[in-house]
Amino acid sequence: MDSASDQAGLDHESRLEHGDHQAVRLWLRLLTCTNLVERHLRNRLRKEFDITLPRFDFMAQLAREPKGLTMGDLSQRMMVSGGNVSGIAVQLEGEGLISREPVPGNRRAFCVTLTRAGQKRFAEMAEAHEAWVTECLGNLSGTETEQMMAVLKHIKHDVSRIEP
Amino acid sequence: MDSASDQAGLDHESRLEHGDHQAVRLWLRLLTCTNLVERHLRNRLRKEFDITLPRFDFMAQLAREPKGLTMGDLSQRMMVSGGNVSGIAVQLEGEGLISREPVPGNRRAFCVTLTRAGQKRFAEMAEAHEAWVTECLGNLSGTETEQMMAVLKHIKHDVSRIEP
DNA sequence: GAAAAACATTTTATGTTTAAAATATTCACA
């Protein structure tokens, strides 16, 4: 279906009433924007490579750590639960894209790495992925990009001070 | 579990290698940031009001359209699939927070509105929600907020020109 | 050195989300 995105101007921001605070306005625009890009990437990955975003993400984490990562590492970096990572790993292993081997000095943990096939497959996808992201965010000026990076850093800092 | 988020510095951005393009870097930071805020709001809504973010979103859309919306309207505005909206509606209707009535001249569509109980319930939640968002995004300077709003608008415009 | 605590992962149960198919209604138009 996916007809939800192809009508511009009716989105999360339409939730606003007059007098709503600036922070809420900003949040809804941020959410809309991120969802828009995320959906686009998700659709492309599915169409061109028949893979989901979480699986791509999983492989991306491994691609930059040739020595491998444990399941817990992956859970942290992907910011999802351990059970979730476990499920994705089973699938990717079944497709021969990753391998899980015991860690010498620690029988609890696994060391997860991309197989040769996984490396090859990921390299192809990463190239396309980067092009798609550039299509979405590459038209900003240098100033805009820098501003955005700075403000996001600020937000990240503020939010991480809030928890629980 | 939810231990995935409480370790700062290891997140989507850790996916980066040297030489990756600026657009990818920006995208990963944008994604991380939005996920961080979204997770925070989701947890709070669950803890304080025992409601999920999608259900809150659903009610928020209705709150600003007292005349009601169709299922398709809701799908568009929430940017989720029709089936998703359908499932949420069944639940909220079961809890007596919304009502669905036939549209006079169109037997296909429903007109969905908040019930009196739904309005009351939403008003309470909305106040808390706004406070939480302000906690996350309210510490930015006026300039930062304006820059962010402008750049996001730019991105939204660029992305909506891409689709297939 | 045994008990307790912490750790790493998987399993289970439940819920969310999506795409696609199915159902039903309305519209266009020849």
Place this chain on the structure above:
DNA sequence: TGTGAATATTTTAAACATAAAATGTTTTTC
């Protein structure tokens, strides 16, 4: 007016996500 396209919604199946419990391993502590 009847046929096909478009519209509005629900259902279905599969993937994703979480919290909590279960399993097995390592470390701490007394």
